[in-house]
Amino acid sequence: xxxxxxxxxxxxxxxxxxxxxxxxxxxxxxxxxxxxxxxxxxxxxxxxxxxxxxxxxxxxxxxxxxxxxxxxxxxxxxxxxxxxxxxxxxxxxxxxxxxxxxxxxxxxxxxxxxxxxxxxxxxxxxxxxxxxxxxxxxxxxxxxxxxxxxxxxxxxxxxxxxxxxxxxxxxxxxxxxxxxxxxxxxxxxxxxxxxxxxxxxxxxxxxxxxxxxxxxxxxxxxxxxxx
Amino acid sequence: xxxxxxxxxxxxxxxxxxxxxxxxxxxxxxxxxxxxxxxxxxxxxxxxxxxxxxxxxxxxxxxxxxxxxxxxxxxxxxxxxxxxxxxxxxxxxxxxxxxxxxxxxxxxxxxxxxxxxxxxxxxxxxxxxxxxxxxxxxxxxxxxxxxxxxxxxxxxxxxxxxxxxxxxxxxxxxxxxxxxxxxxxxxxxxxxxxxxxxxxxxxxxxxxxxxxxxxxxxxxxxxxxxxxxxxxxxxxxxxxxxxxxxxxxxxxxxxxxxxxxxxxxxxxxxxxxxxxxxxxxxxxxxxxxxxxxxxxxxxxxxxxxxxxxxxxxxxxxxxxxxxxxxxxxxxxxxxxxxxxxxxxxxxxxxxxxxxxxxxxxxxxxxxxxxxxxxxxxxxxxxxxxxxxxxxxxxxxxxxxxxxxxxxxxxxxxxxxxxxxxxxxxxxxxxxxxxxxxxxxxxxxxxxxxxxxxxxxxxxxxxxxxxxxxxxxxxxxxxxxxxxxxxxxxxxxxxxxxxxxxxxxxxxxxxxxxxxxxxxxxxxxxxxxxxxxxxxxxxxxxxxxxxxxxxxxxxxxxxxxxxxxxxxxxxxxxxxxxxxxxxxxxxxxxxxxxxxxxxxxxxxxxxxxxxxxxxxxxxxxxxxxxxxxxxxxxxxxxxxxxxxxxxxxxxxxxxxxxxxxxxxxxxxxxxxxxxxxxxxxxxxxxxxxxxxxxxxxxxxxxxxxxxxxxxxxxxxxxxxxxxxxxxxxxxxxxxxxxxxxxx
Numbered sequence: 001x002x003x004x005x006x007x008x009x010x011x012x013x014x015x016x017x018x019x020x021x022x023x024x025x026x027x028x029x030x031x032x033x034x035x036x037x038x039x040x041x042x043x044x045x046x047x048x049x050x051x052x053x054x055x056x057x058x059x060x061x062x063x064x065x066x067x068x069x070x071x072x073x074x075x076x077x078x079x080x081x082x083x084x085x086x087x088x089x090x091x092x093x094x095x096x097x098x099x100x101x102x103x104x105x106x107x108x109x110x111x112x113x114x115x116x117x118x119x120x121x122x123x124x125x126x127x128x129x130x131x132x133x134x135x136x137x138x139x140x141x142x143x144x145x146x147x148x149x150x151x152x153x154x155x156x157x158x159x160x161x162x163x164x165x166x167x168x169x170x171x172x173x174x175x176x177x178x179x180x181x182x183x184x185x186x187x188x189x190x191x192x193x194x195x196x197x198x199x200x201x202x203x204x205x206x207x208x209x210x211x212x213x214x215x216x217x218x219x220x221x222x223x224x225x226x227x
Numbered sequence: 228x229x230x231x232x233x234x235x236x237x238x239x240x241x242x243x244x245x246x247x248x249x250x251x252x253x254x255x256x257x258x259x260x261x262x263x264x265x266x267x268x269x270x271x272x273x274x275x276x277x278x279x280x281x282x283x284x285x286x287x288x289x290x291x292x293x294x295x296x297x298x299x300x301x302x303x304x305x306x307x308x309x310x311x312x313x314x315x316x317x318x319x320x321x322x323x324x325x326x327x328x329x330x331x332x333x334x335x336x337x338x339x340x341x342x343x344x345x346x347x348x349x350x351x352x353x354x355x356x357x358x359x360x361x362x363x364x365x366x367x368x369x370x371x372x373x374x375x376x377x378x379x380x381x382x383x384x385x386x387x388x389x390x391x392x393x394x395x396x397x398x399x400x401x402x403x404x405x406x407x408x409x410x411x412x413x414x415x416x417x418x419x420x421x422x423x424x425x426x427x428x429x430x431x432x433x434x435x436x437x438x439x440x441x442x443x444x445x446x447x448x449x450x451x452x453x454x455x456x457x458x459x460x461x462x463x464x465x466x467x468x469x470x471x472x473x474x475x476x477x478x479x480x481x482x483x484x485x486x487x488x489x490x491x492x493x494x495x496x497x498x499x500x501x502x503x504x505x506x507x508x509x510x511x512x513x514x515x516x517x518x519x520x521x522x523x524x525x526x527x528x529x530x531x532x533x534x535x536x537x538x539x540x541x542x543x544x545x546x547x548x549x550x551x552x553x554x555x556x557x558x559x560x561x562x563x564x565x566x567x568x569x570x571x572x573x574x575x576x577x578x579x580x581x582x583x584x585x586x587x588x589x590x591x592x593x594x595x596x597x598x599x600x601x602x603x604x605x606x607x608x609x610x611x612x613x614x615x616x617x618x619x620x621x622x623x624x625x626x627x628x629x630x631x632x633x634x635x636x637x638x639x640x641x642x643x644x645x646x647x648x649x650x651x652x653x654x655x656x657x658x659x660x661x662x663x664x665x666x667x668x669x670x671x672x673x674x675x676x677x678x679x680x681x682x683x684x685x686x687x688x689x690x691x692x693x694x695x696x697x698x699x700x701x702x703x704x705x706x707x708x709x710x711x712x713x714x715x716x717x718x719x720x721x722x723x724x725x726x727x728x729x730x731x732x733x734x735x736x737x738x739x740x741x742x743x744x745x746x747x748x749x750x751x752x753x754x755x756x757x758x759x760x761x762x763x764x765x766x767x768x769x770x771x772x773x774x775x776x777x778x779x780x781x782x783x784x785x786x787x788x789x790x791x792x793x794x795x796x797x798x799x800x801x802x803x804x805x806x807x808x809x810x811x812x813x814x815x816x817x818x819x820x821x822x823x824x825x826x827x828x829x830x831x832x833x834x835x836x837x838x839x840x841x842x843x844x845x846x847x848x849x850x851x852x853x854x855x856x857x858x859x860x861x862x863x864x865x866x867x868x869x870x871x872x873x874x875x876x877x878x879x880x881x882x883x884x885x886x887x888x889x890x891x892x893x894x895x896x897x898x899x900x901x902x903x904x905x906x907x908x909x910x911x912x913x914x915x916x917x918x919x920x921x922x923x924x925x926x927x928x929x930x931x932x933x934x935x936x937x938x939x940x941x942x943x944x945x946x947x948x949x950x951x952x953x954x955x956x957x958x959x960x961x962x963x964x965x966x967x968x969x
Contacts, residue, residue, distance in 0.1 A: 007883060052950035054875050090936060123897045133909040135312030142255050149262065165269040168231075169238045180254060186320055187312050189891025189914070190880065193323045 005169060025099045032071070032103035036111055047134035057122030062190060066119050068111035073203045074106035080209035087212055102154055105174065109147035112128070116144050136187035143180035146173050178203050234277060236289055243296025249854050253310050281446065291907050297565035299391055314712060315816020319807040323890045325408070326883060330399045332408055333886035334356065334918055335805030337388045337395055338851045339414035340437045341458060342381040346885035347969070348920075349374055349401045358398040360389040360412070365400065371863075371968075372870045375884050383457070388412040392752040401913040411804055413849035416753060417442075418719035421661060422705035423463040423470075428666070431707040431715050432470045432485075433724070434459035435739065441472055443485055446709035448726050448735045455492070461504045465529050471513055475854075480515060482532065495532045497525045500854075505547035505556065508597055512553050518543030518676060524558060524569070526576065538569060538576040546591035550629035551598050557629060559588035559602070561784050562924075564611070566602070568632045580632040583611030583623070592662035599635070600627040601670060603659040605775050605783070607637055617790050618828075620771040622657055624672065638683070640674070641770045653831055655679065655692070657766030658774055659748035660708040661717075673703040673716055675774060676766030677833075677843075680706060680716055680727075688739035693727060698734045699743075700725045703765035710928075720760040752845070759846025762839050769828035773800070780850050786930060791907075796930035802852025806916050811928050813913035818844035851921040855967065862964065869965025872958045876949045887917035887969060895928070900945045921967040935963045 040068030049226045052149035056108045074171055082092040094100060124137075131137045150171055153159055159167050185196035241264035242257070249256035264549070268274075274279050275414065279284065300307075309315050315690065325331060330349035338358055344560050349355050351374040356365045363386040368376035382388065388395050395412035398405055413436035424431045433452055434455070441453040441462055456477030465471050465482065472481040472492075479494035480501060500519035506512070512535070513527040522543040526536040542562035554571040564587040570582040585608040593603045602625045606614050611720040614621075626636040640656030642728040657676030665671055670683040678696030695703050707716035714727040722740025746754035763780065766772040776783050778799045786794035795811070803809060808816040815821060821839035825832065832839070883889045896903040912928050926932040932942045939951040946952040951959065 052877055052946075054947050055880070055950065057879065096538065101348055103392055123894065125897055125900070127896065127908060130909050133893075134911065135310070139254055139311065142258055145255075146258055160264075163269055165272060165274050166234070166238060166265045170262065170265045171260065172235065176258070176261075183254070183311060183313070186316060189889060189893050193320050194327050197320070197324075226514070 011099055024094045024097060027094050028097070028099040028103040031095065032107040035071060035104075036067070036107045039063070039070075039111065040114065043067065052120070057118065058190065059117060061122055064115035065191070066209065068108050068115050069181060069199070071104050071108035071111055072174075073199060074183070075101050075108055076174060076178070076203055077206055079172040080206050083212045084209050105147075106151050106154060109144075111152040112144045112147050115142070134187075136184050139180045139187075140184035143177050143184060146177055146180070150174055172191065175207070230277070233285065233289070236293065237273065237277060238268060240289060240292035240296055241268060243300060244292060247296065247303070249300030249942050251310060252300075252307040261692050262855060302760045302877070315807065315820065319626075319816050319890065320647045322805050323806045324887075325805065326580055326886045328408075328891065329585070330355065330401050330406055330408075331885050332397060332399060332410070333884075334916075335410050335801070335804065336804055336849065336851060337380070337397075337410050337412045338849070339387045339391060339412070340439075341851065341854075342379065342384075345378045345380060346887075347378060347399060348885040349376060349378040349399070353402040354400075356400040356770065358400075359410075360386070360395055360397070362386055365398075369863075372867045375870060387414065392750060397595075411848065413756065413969040414753070415849075416757070417722040419702045419717045419720050419722070419724055419739055421461065422663075422707035422715055422717055424663075424709060424715075425464040425708040426467050427734045428634070428708065428710045429467075431709060432462045432464060432805055433705060433717055434462045434472060436460055436475065436724075438739075440484075441470060441483060441737075442724070442739060443470075444724055445727070446713045446715075446728075448713060448727070448737060450724075450737050450739075451485070451487075451634055452739070453483060453485070455483065460491070460502055462513075463504045465506060465513060466510060471504055471506075471781070473504050473515055475500060475502075480527070493532055495527060497527075497534060497535075500543075503544055503547045505549055507549045507553035509553050512549075514547050514549070516544030516547050516558060518538075524576070526556075526571075536571075536576055537575065540567070545898060546588050548591060548593040548600055548778070549597060551596060555597075557600060557632070559591055561587040564588075564783075566600075566627065566632060568629070573619070573755060582627065582632045584634075585611045586785055587616070587778070588625060589778065590662050590768075590962065592661050592664060594664055596667070598629055600629060601625070602627055603662060603672075607634070607824060609634070615788050617788050618736045618771060618776075620775045622659055622676070622770070622775075624659060624662065624670070630667065640672070640681075641676070654768070656681070657770050658764060660702075660774075663706050663708060665708045665712070666712065669710060671706045671714065673706040675702040675704060676770075676772045678703065678765075680714065695725060695727075695734075697722065698725050698736055700734075700736065701761040720757060720764065722757075755842050755845040756849050757846075758836070758838075759842035760846065762832075762836065762843045763846055765832055765834065767825050769829035771829055773825075778916075780799055780847070781853065795928065796925055799853055800847055801850045802919055803850070803929060804848040805886065806890060808890070808913060812911045813890075814911075816846050821847070853919040855919050855921040855969070866867070866968045867962045868958075869961040869968075872954060872962040873965055874950055874956065876962065878949050881914040887920075888914050890914065898948050899927075899942070900947060917966060918969050920969055932951055935966050936960075939963070 028072060043060055046063055047059035050056050050059060080097055081094040085092045085096055120126055131141045153164060182196060182200045185191040186193060242261040243261055244261035246257050249260060269883040282583040299832040303953045309349060330347055332345055332347050347355055347368055355368040355376045357368055357378045358365045359380055366378050366380060366385060368378040370376050372918055377809050390412060391414035392412055395410045397408050397410050399408060417438045419433040419442050420436050422433050423433045430443055433442045435442060436458050439457060439459060440456055441452040441455045448628050455472045456474045458475030459472050461473045462470050468484060468486045470483045470485050476499055478499050479496050481492040481494055484490040484494045497515060498517060500517050501515050502518050503516040505514040511529055513529050515525040517525060522540040523537040524540060525534060528535045542560040544558040545561050556569045558567045560567060564584050566582040567578050569576045570579045586606045589603040603613055603625060604625060606619055606621045606626060607623055608614055610775045621639060622641040624638045624640060625634050628635045640659055655677050658674055659672045660675040661673035672681045675823050678701055680693045680695055681690040683690040698723060700716055700718040700723060702720045703716045703718050707715045709715055712729045716725045724737045726735040741753060763773045776787060780800050782799045786796050789795050819840040822843050855893055881891060883891050892913050895906045895910040895912045896908060926938045927942060932938040938961055943951050
């Protein structure tokens with residue numbers, strides 16, 4: 001009974017995101033898209049202010065990287081903050097609901113892809129072997145790979161086609177991505193270490209909030225509450 | 228434990244088990260194993276199975292699988308850390324965070340024996356003051372521009388760092404705010420190096436640059452220590468009663484009356500950066516070699532103490548010696564590894580001959596008659612070219628005729644096989660650092676690499692050897708013969724001098740610095756440094772020591788084949804603390820990792836010493852950065868213009884102030900696309916600190932740029948190593964002036 005229930009829960013969680021109220025989904029998609037567009041616009045504006053091509057390349061690389069990081073961390077913080085909000089007796093708004101988490105996670109994957117493209121075109125000069133040769137590039141590429149896997153398996157049809165009965169466990173890989181990102185940033189030539197360490201530390205520390213006991217109990221709550 | 232948690236643990240356990248079969252313990256293997264575990268469990272429909280297994284049995288099974296996986300992880304952890312570049316992460320992140328945390332100060336080392344310049348990065352326009360140690364003065368910093376401040380600290384004027392060794396709290400006041408940063412303090416102990424005997428050989432003189440002392444030792448072991456000016460670098464007797472002392476930071480050469488009459492020294496103003504002295508055969512002329520921005524020879528008339536001539540040199544002279552007469556002077560310069568012979572033609576000194584040696588003179592001594600010089604080198608090629616063997620070192624003593632200037636004879640002291648994987652005859656005779664000629668004509672040589680002294684007599688086949696290490700005189704540098712054939716040997720690393728009398732049962736050792744035991748009890752940090760200094764000079768079983776290429780922790784300024792068939796210039800190991808990771812490609816995250824090179828590549832050491840990696844790291848960490856000649860006295864307006872150009876050219880992206888390095892590694896081919904064909908495609912370059920960059924020529928990782936201007940112009944054709952293409956000639960000159968001021 002238990003296993004059947006949990007398989008149902010996995011599908012339920014995914015379907016909860018996909019089948020949430022249309023308005024919530026649309027708003028989440030809009031916010032995430034706006035964030036991505038604004039980020040790319042800001043990065044473009046920052047980069048175009050520098051006539052020196054390597055500096056422009058660097059601006060694109062760094063800007064898209066940090067934007068991806070913000071989207072990823074925001075996605076990971078949706079559930080803990082929802083728990084906190086619920087504990088405070090408030091009904092979480094649409095920004096703290098499952099569709100928002102999903103949309104932000106997908107945005108993070110797209111921005112990370114832009115970051116990888118900017119790096120390959122810029123400082124790496126299409127040197128694909130470097131991706132495998134140096135630890136910080138390897139961990140960055142791996143983080144992107146994980147995000148893309150999670151992106152692909154964020155669609156109910158794909159999950160059904162793959163018969164992924166451990167979908168929930170697969171998506172918990174998202175919690176390993178900040179570690180890969182940290183390794184990527186700490187070993188990279190430019191990124192500020194203090195910002196990287198403090199933001200990853202904050203994400204994991206705030207992530208513990210998800211273990212706050214929920215106010216509501218029961219299978220119904222499990223299906224409806226964000227994870 | 229809920230079903231959800233058990234499912235998660237099962238996935239982790241299966242993933243860890245799969246990971247233990249991975250060809251490489253890596254992040255990617257872990258992620259692949261995790262995804263594979265998810266797919267496998269999904270395919271097996273394991274959710275149903277998990278639900279049916281009795282909870283207790285399931286937990287036991289899970290514990291077994293998790294335990295096995297955990298063991299696999301523990302076993303592979305070291306390889307995992309190495310592969311993912313996580314070794315020494317704390318050091319490299321710590322150094323970088325120190326640069327990022329404003330107000331930031333660099334360099335990280337504070338030494339008590341010399342004036343130093345520090346840079347602070349803070350808010351632009353604020354008043355910034357710095358206090359070194361709790362008892363130091365609050366020193367006002369001067370803003371160069373853009374929030375970069377410069378502060379001059381002279382321990383003698385502003386108070387010695389307190390505590391003298393180890394972590395040093397430094398207070399930085401910016402506007403009304405006070406911040407504390409921790410630097411590393413080092414107070415060097417007495418270091419007597421080269422020895423000069425008096426004409427009657429009744430005593431010998433040495434200076435200790437670190438403690439500003441002239442040390443006089445008689446053949447009977449009586450010691451007199453005389454305070455002299457800042458940073459004495461060399462001493463010699465101009466007659467039986469007077470010793471000339473050269474100084475690094477004091478603009479005057481001192482002539483000290485050593486009869487004990489109480490008379491003060493006679494000062495001859497010739498400028499700072501005095502490096503080496505030589506006395507002419509008649510005793511009427513004294514030659515002083517000077518370094519700095521305009522290296523030169525200064526010829527003094529001893530009787531009048533007046534400057535008779537100044538001769539410009541292309542590089543600072545390491546060693547000086549007169550030839551057979553007062554009109555012939557030979558200077559050994561490191562930058563071109565050449566002996567230059569000068570001749571006085573009616574008051575004008577001209578260079579009449581040059582003898583390239585291929586490697587710089589490590590030490591040099593004059594024969595009694597001046598017709599020959601004895602020159603120690605780490606290798607010698609008659610055509611003056613570099614030996615192409617990997618890390619090739621073959622210590623030898625050249626006998627050089629002074630007229631005409633030519634190598635007459637070569638004596639190999641440590642025979643090394645051409646292939647370093649095969650043993651040579653290197654357990655003796657490594658790193659000759661001190662040479663003197665005995666009264667009877669025999670050659671006396673002190674070997675720092677093998678802690679021994681040789682007496683080489685032409686009439687006997689084998690040299691007479693004395694193991695001075697047995698007397699605690701490790702890494703001997705100086706040697707002199709005193710009256711009665713007594714040998715005086717100096718050991719700077721241990722701060723001691725040893726007298727080896729012919730008829731004495733045991734040597735007499737004079738300690739100028741606390742013994743190892745005293746340091747262990749009261750200053751273990753200084754003991755660690757001392758042991759590291761010994762290790763630095765000690766030869767490996769391959770006949771090579773750190774000193775072989777990094778002469779006195781600096782560079783031999785030669786290019787060596789470092790194993791990939793490319794000639795690369797030797798780097799200085801000074802000023803490295805706080806700049807992790809290390810080496811050109813940043814492949815060594817900790818200073819202590821450098822010991823790995825000696826152990827793995829050079830067959831280890833003869834002496835088995837525990838904790839060698841840590842002591843060597845402590846020694847290297849306490850080496851101050853190389854000195855540059857320009858400083859506070861430079862043209863401030865020009866330096867400020869140069870800083871603006873530095874920022875406009877994008878230099879701070881990689882050379883971030885105040886350390887002037889972001890401590891990052893960059894793909895070489897991306898930085899220098901014009902060199903991509905000659906470089907390995909994945910080669911990384913560690914962004915070096917630009918502090919003391921003026922003293923670091925030649926520039927760039929392979930030394931292809933002779934000047935800083937060449938770095939910015941002809942070696943940046945693709946304009947990726949800074950945006951220098953649109954700089955005017957004047958702007959480039961300003962930028963170079965700024966770099967030279969660091």
